[in-house]
Amino acid sequence: MDIDLRSDTVTRPTAAMRQAMMAAPLGDDVLGDEPTVQALELKVAALLGKEAALFTPSGTMANQLAIRCHTEHGDEIIAHAESHIIHYETGSPAALSGCMIRPLTGARGQFDADSVRAAVRGSDIHSPRSRLLVLENTQNRAGGTVWPLDAAQRVATAAQELGLAVHLDGARLFNASIAAGYSAASFASIADTVSVCFSKGLGAPVGSALCGPAPLIARARRFRKMFGGGMRQSGLLAAACIHALDHHLERLAEDHANARRLAALLHGIPGTHLEPGPDGIDTNMVFFTIDPSLGTAAEVCTRMAAAGVRMIPMGANRIRAVTHLDVDRAAIEQAAAIARSLLTRRAP
Numbered sequence: 001m002d003i004d005l006r007s008d009t010v011t012r013p014t015a016a017m018r019q020a021m022m023a024a025p026l027g028d029d030v031l032g033d034e035p036t037v038q039a040l041e042l043k044v045a046a047l048l049g050k051e052a053a054l055f056t057p058s059g060t061m062a063n064q065l066a067i068r069c070h071t072e073h074g075d076e077i078i079a080h081a082e083s084h085i086i087h088y089e090t091g092s093p094a095a096l097s098g099c100m101i102r103p104l105t106g107a108r109g110q111f112d113a114d115s116v117r118a119a120v121r122g123s124d125i126h127s128p129r130s131r132l133l134v135l136e137n138t139q140n141r142a143g144g145t146v147w148p149l150d151a152a153q154r155v156a157t158a159a160q161e162l163g164l165a166v167h168l169d170g171a172r173l174f175n176a177s178i179a180a181g182y183s184a185a186s187f188a189s190i191a192d193t194v195s196v197c198f199s200k201g202l203g204a205p206v207g208s209a210l211c212g213p214a215p216l217i218a219r220a221r222r223f224r225k226m227f228g229g230g231m232r233q234s235g236l237l238a239a240a241c242i243h244a245l246d247h248h249l250e251r252l253a254e255d256h257a258n259a260r261r262l263a264a265l266l267h268g269i270p271g272t273h274l275e276p277g278p279d280g281i282d283t284n285m286v287f288f289t290i291d292p293s294l295g296t297a298a299e300v301c302t303r304m305a306a307a308g309v310r311m312i313p314m315g316a317n318r319i320r321a322v323t324h325l326d327v328d329r330a331a332i333e334q335a336a337a338i339a340r341s342l343l344t345r346r347a348p
């Protein structure tokens with residue numbers, strides 16, 4: 001079988017997870033009596049130290065519900081230029097909430113409090129209203145990088161002092177928490193709302209959650225229905241997410257160790273360059289560039305796929321590999337060996 005390193009979303013439910021799904025008591029969540037969804041919402045709200053939570057079909061919907069709740073049309077969101085809400089959510093802040101986004105730059109997908117203060121606009125009638133700061137942890141496009149808690153706290157406080165709300169795109173917050181050694185709740189405490197994904201490294205087939213103050217989550221529940229995200233016997237999915245929280249949290253450390261191992265092995269291949277370096281892997285993502293003499297990233301990924309290893313081209317010569325529940329250490333060693341044999345041969 002292919003060693004699939006395209007994303008940590010490719011995991012399939014384990015046998016134990018499928019059993020938990022089959023055993024779950026079910027109701028109708030739109031009618032308000034889905035016991036397993038309610039159990040998940042209570043559990044994740046408690047885990048993140050928030051008053052309430054809402055189960056959503058995707059992380060995109062959780063982020064977009066947060067944006068819809070925090071903003072009005074014409075408002076401006078401040079976010080890093082590499083953020084998921086800019087690159088991978090199909091323009092939905094504009095389409096669904098009528099917002100523009102002010103991109104900030106900075107290494108590792110991070111920025112400082114002064115950049116936030118400089119970006120927040122005054123009350124001049126010409127200007128859009130700065131309303132929301134969105135932080136992403138881990139930061140996907142910058143390499144699965146982890147925000148230090150104190151740095152993120154300073155940034156969030158700067159925004160809140162200027163009257164902005166703060167949303168945390170925590171699709172991989174649990175990876176950050178395991179890697180940095182802070183609790184997910186302590187990091188979530190700097191933000192008003194936080195989204196988390198169960199369908200990434202945690203290994204559930206579907207599902208994310210938005211957590212925050214109860215009145216905001218009640219509004220988000222209406223917008224979820226408006227966006228077409230009202231689900232019925234969704235306890236079937238929520239059971240998988242509960243199982244994932246109970247059994248797949250601590251093991252994220254294995255994915256991180258496997259990513260470091262993969263980076264170290266790729267680092268030795270002539271013509272490949274690890275970003276930010278073989279020792280700079282924070283979590284489960286490995287980004288590397290390849291010399292043009294080896295072919296484009298798309299060509300190399302096609303050749304690797306034919307040899308049984310799947311990665312994703314992320315630019316002309318940039319490739320991403322992500323470790324997860326369905327690839328063990330042996331598969332990582334094998335993937336690196338295949339990459340080495342392909343890349344040390346000349347491109348055809």
Ligand SMILES: *Cc1c(COP(=O)(O)O)cnc(C)c1O
Binds near residue numbers: 057058136171197
């Ligand atoms: C995956 C991801 C999301 C949500 O993606 P969906 O595919 O919509 O679940 C949001 N933010 C980040 C940073 C992500 O990596």
